[in-house]
Amino acid sequence: MGARLTDWCMDHRRWIFAAMVLMVVVLGAMIPRIQIDTDPENMLPADQPDRVLHNQVQTQFNLHDMIVVGQVNDVHADGVFNPESLAAHYHLTRAIEQIDGVVSRDLLSMAAVDNVEQAAPGTIDYDWLIPAPPATPAEAERIRTAVARLPMYQGTLASEDGTAAAIFVPVESKDQSHRIAQEIRAVIDGLGVDDAFHITGQPVAQDTFGVEMFQQMAISAPLAGLIIFLVMLYFFRSVPMVVAPMLLAMATVISTMGLLIGTGFTVHIMSSMIPIFLMPIAVVASVHVLSNFADRYRPGDDPRAVMRGVMDRLFKPVLFTALTTGVGFASLLFTPIPPVQVFGGFISFGVLVALVLTLTFIPAYTAALPRRALDRMSTRTAQDGEAGSTARLCHVLQAGGRQAVRHRGFVLGGLAVLVVVAVYGISQIQINDNPTRWFKSSHDIRIADSVLNERFSGTYEAYLRLRQTGQDALESELRTRAEAIVDEAEAEGFGISDRWQALWAAHRGEAPLGDRLERLAVEIDDLLFTVDLDEAVHWERLLDLVEAARTDSRAFQKPGHLAWMAALQAHLEAGGHIGKAGSLADLVKTINRELVSGEPEDYRLPASAGGVSQALLSFQSSHRPHDLWRFVTPDFTEANIWLQLPSGDNQDMGRVLEAVDAFIADNPPPEGVEWDWAGATYINLVWQGEMVAGMLLALLSAFVVVLLMMIGLFRSITVGALAMLPLTVTIAAIYGVMGLVGKDYDMPVAVLSSLSIGLSVDFAIHFIQRCRMALDEVGDWRLALDRVFQEPACAITRNAVVIAVGFLPLLAAPLMPYVTVGIFLASIMAASAVVTLFALPALIAYAHPVLFPRATGRGA
Template sequence: MGRLIARFSMKYRWWVFGLTAVITLVMGLMIPRISIDTDPENMLSAEQPDRVEHNRIKDLFDLYDMIVVGIVNTDHPQGIFNPDSLTALHRLSAGIEGIDGVISRDMLSLATVDNVEQVTPGTLSFDWMMDTPPANQAEADAIRKAVERLPMFYGTLVSEDGRAAGVYVPIVDKNESHRIATEIQAIIDTLESGDEFHITGQPVAQDTFGVEMFQQMAISAPLAGILIFLIMLYFFRSVPLVVAPMLLAMATVISTMGLLIGLGYTVHIMSSMIPIFLMPIAVVASIHVLSGFTDRCSAGADTQATMEEVIQSLYKPVIFTALTTTVGFASLMLTPIPPVQVFGAFVAVGVLFAMLLTLTFLPAFIAALPQSTVDRMVARVKKHEREGKGADCKLCEFMSATGRFATRHARPLLVSFAALLAVAVFGITQIQINDNPTRWFKQDHRIRVADAVLNHHFAGTYEAYIVLEQSAAADLEQSLQERAQPLLEDAREAGLSLDDQWQQLLEDAREDDPGATLDNLMFALDDLLFDAPAAELDYWEALLDEAESVRSEALYFQTPDGLHYMAELQAWLEDNGHVGKSNSLADLVRTINRELVSGQDEDYRIPDSPAGVAQAILSFQGSHRPHDLWHFVSQDYRSANIWLQLPSGDNQDMQRVVDAVERYTGKNPLPDGVELSWGGSTYVNLVWQNEMVEGMLLALLSAFAIVLLMMIVLFRSLLFGILAVLPLTLTIALIYGVMGLIGKSYDMPVAVLSSLSLGLSVDFAIHFIQRMRGAFDETGSWQQAMDYVFGEPARAITRNAVVISLGFLPLLAAALVPYITVGIFLASIMALSAIVTLLMLPAILRTAPGLFFGQQARQEVNASEQ
């Protein structure tokens, strides 16, 4: 079969070149249509319940993603409260309001919010907190005094230490956040107050990552290609020979990315890594082919005949290693994370395409080389071998020594491997699951710096929302009828028949919404009072009072009980340090009530009646920003929102908040008929991270089972199948065990690597076992077969490990942490996998040769020991 493939490819090589070029060109033309997406929400499908709920909450309370801009002054005795800093803040706020894409009416800044003060008891004044910049220190001090009296702003718009002020910038589209942040920075550059300015927030972190991600891949992929080329040139000493796998890799990368983009998929953080993954993976099989070709070929030999022999000996391991790698990547499609599914699917397609080119394009290319070029290459390699200074000669000596070491110290090696596995298992139990989009940048990146500074000064720049809702509306009409019956009976006893008129009023007022029905009824009763006979007047007034009472009770979050529950939950979360700060309708009502009653702290409380709550809310609606009310309560007052500010966006911290709320509601049950739900980008990040972990575990186990089955089928042996997966098992366990021991968090890049590294790691074992069995079948000698494997096959495995490990090293220079993580882990996994394979497999085979090769092998080993 291998000879047939090689012969066909070399005979029709120009057709192979032409078809490869056409596919690459057509797919390459799709790449300019690229669309980039870094929104972590898209880690969840559009139908995922938590995402649906998050978007519903945003719509219900008119919430938007926000960029946070901070101004910090640590030098002035009054901190931020000095004329120059507040003037800069005012100019900055005015400039931001004019940026396209900013929702100016919802922007929060000292320059855009009200100061509420009592004029006389029952009368309030809503004046702008900072309509104009302060002209002197006294005016700046007055602003400080005013803002410190408003709990909803203190710790949010200004830090409690007085050193920082914040501007919360709501934006229409989070995908525009990088542009908006750039325009904000341009405004900052015109200010000369001497303050520090910082821009952060999850939207700007995500969008900035998208911009820098594209730039990073434009640098890393070519660097990886250049590095791989140089390494292969060092091994094979022939530019024309090395050009072939590089062309193959480029065709694979261009075709795969073009296909992805052409099918309409966006390039997410995961799919952006496809080029850097495929570049080294695409040349892996080529290295085995080139190694076999250079070992077999001699000056003047028939190039095509040699290549046929090479492909015949390698086509099975090439196909099976490609299939196992494909399984590793394709297993990612089992995860519930759409970008990870896309990444896994298209890398799998790229691996299969690279395999096809390895078996067709590579023989065709070498067959097209002039014989003189091949002869010079062979002469150069042989010369270095004779002189004992070539890379291959040194590698040959090292491989032979490795084989001898592994077989002579088999039992100690196996004991060491068992001990390492035990340590690795312990390390795995220490792994912490955690992620945070802001931590996708290095610590010295401006966004990470801004995040650290502002969350040090403020209550928190990360948001989450607790939403309390009446799960079922009471039967308002029935409740009203029950209250109305005693009044109607009293009227009948007094000789008045109001029943029919009452029922007609109800019928005329009825609408689909019970609340609207009550509203219509109250309007009708109010009108009726002008014309009602004097004898009926008291009864109609009493019925109106009952209708108003039922309507008020239906507005659950306009009742003291509803507000008290929220306030107590907030206080518990803040007092126990679970959140930095929280704001809700309860805070707004308490603030307004204080100013309505006395202006003193003792009246910062929730009124005792629904009417008192309604009065506070009605008074607030006379402010410059009455629409802010609907960020905290729905217009039917059946849903209320608690805005949580968190100083950390880590999933672990968000999970602690969720757990804390569950503990609180367990001890203090939600009111009857009230349900609790979550929203906010920090909570959404927690959800997709948890789903990713569960999905990756399923993907890893599924991939492992499929790879094991493939190994059994490939080798037609249960024992050899199990033997093939032992090195990758130890390798993956060691990598993740070390991760747990050193405290590296299990995040998105690390999770993805668990499955895909499985498919890559087994490649070495496949080549080792396949070539070992082939040599044993030919020679009948276990020792000769082992010596053969630690010749050209072991050199090819080592070359592969070096190429693929070093091929990922350009990622270490990235400014983006996920790329650095991928670079370190994949390089480590591949290097360690090769080492474990070349030590573990000969040690196992040496310890129990008869188990794998029969009685003859056992006798041969026993004879060598005597």
């Protein structure tokens, strides 16, 4: 099959070249239509329940994603509470409000909120906290004193030590965050103060990552390609020959990305890394082919005949290595994460393209090369093979292979110890992710994240929504009790039934129950002025009943409900689970204090729902009355607790959930109150959990499929299991080391598991297939191994070196996913090559009667 296909390709090479160019041009033309998506929320399907709820909560409470701007002054004795710093803060706030894409109405800053203080008992003044830039230290001190009296601002808008101030900038859309941050930096540059400014927050981290991701892709992929080119040039000593795999890799990457973009998929964080992944995959098989060709071709040989022989030998290994790699990535289709599914599907397509081009373009290209170019390559490689680096490499490999056979017990014992240690390391792996940590620690966003979360309550947010249920039951009970009153009135001769039924029917509909009852109470109250005193007694009973039901329907106007919320907040803050929590309870306590006395002892909840209502009514006179609806719905049946976290790690968010569950178990909420979660930090926890479960299923399913493929390829259960050894040991070793060094299992690591499945088995396929072919020729397993440690082992080593060295430049990237890819690629290639070249010979020597029962072995 391989020889016939090779002959056809070499005979029709113009058609091959034309088809390849056409594919690249047609699919490459789609790339300018690229649409970028860096929103981690899209790691979940649009209809995923937690994501739907998150969007619902944001809409319900008018919440926005926030950029956090921090201003720090460690030099001045008063920190940021000096005239110059506060003036800069004021002007920066006014400038940010004018930036397109900023929701200025909801911006939070000391220069955009009210100072709440008592004017007289029962009266509150709502004046701007910073109405104008302060001109004197006394004015700055007044602002500091005011902030200290307002717990909702402490730790949020100003650090408790007074050295920092924060501006929470709500944005209309997360994909505008990077631009908005850049405009804010431009404003900061013109302020003329020495204060340090930092910008962070999940939306700007995500959007900035998207921008830098593509900048890095434009640097890393070509740089990796250049290094691979130079390493291959070192091995093959022929520019024309080395150009072939590079053209193949470029065609594969362009075609795959073009198809992805052309079919309407957005380029997510995951799919942006497709070129990095495809580069080694596309090059691996072609390097095997060219390595064998270079080792076999000599001046005067017919290149077509040599290529035919090479492809005839390598057709099966090339085919099956591509198929196993494709299966590894196709397994990602089983994950519940859409961007990961897209990534896996299109990588699988790229693997298929690389396979087809390896089997067609490489022979056609080789046949099109001038004979003199091939002769020069052969002369150089022959000279190198006699006394150069290639000769030394082959001698080392042969010696190493013999030592592995001779000391097979030691090798296999060491391998067993390695696996045991790796299993222990795997047990230490912690699942954790944080999009901010996708930047290196030296990046501005990471520095800002560290500085601001040390000084403030937290730049990460989560929302705990509380809901009052049982509104239908409350309405039903109200109607039953009202009908009893009406029946009593009718029995006494007062015909109020028709009028009551008319009033009740007029206020039925889709409006919240509390609003309907409020309007009903108003109409009954008006009615009392038109009926006689005896009938009014019954209407007054109905009015009391309606007003009581109205109060019951507004659960989060009840002091008991607010007290339970305050207790939950205090529990979370005292336990160090969060930096701070804000809710309706805090707002009501603050207003109540100023209404009563303005003294600290009156910072408490009113004793009655009427007192809560009075506090909230007073707040409607402030400059920002709409802030109330960020904490409660207008019908007071649902409330929102804003949790500020100083860490966006999933582990920390998970501990918050556990702390809330523990508190609720010991302190059940008021009857009928249910709760659920929203917020970007919580959504990150959800998709990370689903990804881990999905990746585990994908890894296991791919492992089983590849095992079955190996059994089918070698038509032997034992040899198929042998081929899985490098894969198993490589995955165990890499993840074991990851656990031992404390590297978290995050999104990039999870996805790289699919790469380890595909690449780790490649070398084993080539090694075992060539060993079987040698066995068929010589019949002796020792001689067969000697042959494998000549040409095939050198090809395997070249391949491992080419890929491992080629992607080490990724370690210098400022984005941690690229660093992770570089480390994993180098580790996968190195580990799988070492296990293939030394553990497989030892195992074959130990178990050859079972693996190759018809083979002989002198001195075995």
